[in-house]
Each structure stands twice: as C-alpha cells, then as structure tokens.
Amino acid sequence: MELLKERILKDGHVKDADIIKVDGFLNHQIDIALMDAIGREFKRLFADEKITKVITIEASGIAIACFTALQFNVPLVFAKKSESKNIDGEVYKTTVTSFTHGRDYTVILEKRYLSPDDRIIIIDDILATGKAQRGLLDISAQAGATVVGIGIAIEKGFQGGGDALRKAGYNVQSLAIIDSMQDCKVKFRD
C-alpha cells in the first residue's frame, strides 16, 4: 500500500536495526484518515471471504481493526491482556510473549464472542516475530473459528514471523513489509 509506505518513510523513525517507531501515525497518535484507508484496503483484500468478525489484541491493533470492521459491517472482538474482576464466564486463554515489552502475558477472550460459526480475519498493527498473531490463532483454534486471513499494517519481514505463518498456510496480507533497516534505511519488500 503506497500511502502507508510513504508515511513510514516520512514519519517512521528507525531506532536500531530491530525497532522502528511509527507512533506518530499508527499506534500512539493515530492518523484517522490513514486508518480509514487501511480498513478499505483490507476490505478489498478479503472482500470475498464472508467475514463474520474481526479479531485483534489490545491495545494498538484496535484502531485499525475498528476501521476494518466498519468496512465489513461486522463486530470487532479484541482479546484482553490480563484478567480483571469484570471478566466472567468461560474464556479462551493463551500466553503471548511481547517483543516490545519483553515479557509474557496472558491473553483472554470470552467464549461467547467466538464460535465455530465464525469466519474471521486477525488484524494487527505490527507483525514481527508473530507471537501476538499466534496467540490469536491459538484462541481461534480453541473456538473452532475459521481464520480466513491475517491483515497487518507493517510487517517486519526480517524477523521472520510473517513468512513462518505463510509457510504454515495462512493468508497473511501485510500492507508494508520491511525487509531491512540496516543503517537506519528502510527497505521494503517488492
């Protein structure tokens, strides 16, 4: 997606060979017009898939997932990162290791919100090692839901998570794939 790639080049900040900050438009301050365009692009990419729900994980995937769900006219369900006293009933649970935060956390999703009847896309802002996405795949498998695809704004291709998921048979659609950030220069995959 050219609009997103241009924005990464203009406003992304490479901090080292691993980390790029895109929090001026994607995951801290959020450019709503860009989110809307991203939602439309995911609609185009997964148009024929009869999606019933969009799934993401809190917090930075929620904005993109909202605008994707808006295009598909389906509910969004976001998995939650910790148990609160306000979660009851039966939940699906998994453990995710955060690359960004450097720790494990428990992720839950209430069983009533995901079922074998659901055809879902998993949406997230960043795909790096793929740990968060695999957590959502685990929850989807527990629910018996059909994962039609995985939609990602920015994939850090050099960390391998996206290609491993493709190898496992998932339809991973990343709007921008960064293959290298050597010498603070972003190189996109063709």
Add this chain to the structure above:
Amino acid sequence: MELLKERILKDGHVKDADIIKVDGFLNHQIDIALMDAIGREFKRLFADEKITKVITIEASGIAIACFTALQFNVPLVFAKKSESKNIDGEVYKTTVTSFTHGRDYTVILEKRYLSPDDRIIIIDDILATGKAQRGLLDISAQAGATVVGIGIAIEKGFQGGGDALRKAGYNVQSLAIIDSMQDCKVKFRD
C-alpha cells in the same frame, strides 16, 4: 442517547450493585454501528469547540475515540498504560488506580503529541470514580492543553466521579448515566 440506553437494557448484565458488564457491545466485542453513532453524537455535542485532538486511554476507550476523531477529522492520541522499550523521548506521566483491575498503573503520553496549542476532548467508554479521566486531565495540564470537554459512553452516576468533575467545572457529557443498579435493575438519570 436513547440507542445506547436501549442497548444497555437489552444486552447489559448487572453483576452486583457496582458492576455492569457491557462487553457484548462496548468493550470486548464491539458493535461498530453503535460506535459510529456514538462518535456522531459526540460531534453534535462538541460541534463548536474547534477540537484539535481526541484523547483517550488504552484499551477500551480506543474504539469510541476512533469514531469520535473520525467525525472531527482530527488525530486520536491514546495514553499508554505501561512503559515499553519502544517509548522514547520525553513523556508526560501520571498514575491511575483502576477500579476494574484493582491496582495502580503508570500512564504515559509522549510530549510531542500534546501541546499548549491543542484543544482536546477526553473520550472514554466508562466513567465510574473518575480516576482514569483525572489521569488524562493531569496529563493534559502537564501539556498545557485546553480540555474542552469529557465525552463518556456510560457514566455510573452512583459512583460520583462524573458529578465531581462537573463540580470542578468540566463539561462532562455522558450518553447514558446510570444512577442505580439496585436489585439488578438499571435506573437511568433523566
């Protein structure tokens, strides 16, 4: 807002005199059409205020804040609940006590995303004791930003946070105010 009140009566579950679960449509599974309607209502309520940014706190305020920012055509900035190694630069910091989670957490917002030039509305899904909103007010004060108003989907009026903020001079607009949940019956403020 009648649409929201009807939905609370239809799909909200009172768990005890303090807690109502609205996670079937507001903050776990999200009804996108309802979010869109809520965004339009906040636009109507704060139409003349020359808003430059919408501010919320992760995670459950993000969806409503997205659709509000969409209506105002301004960026959304969400305060983050913990430090990650991907936050650099100068940040505003405050401490918030979560009623739902029963613990304190640090909330941060990067300084570059909020300034004295900003006229903001604070948006959140639930207002109970007002702790989260006061955290965002603290951050806004540190930034020197002008808080034009506070927009809330559901205010638990009986917990007093909203009225205390009104008394302090803030323009708090809650789309549904619950004044009592005695005997599992929701009573709205007129």
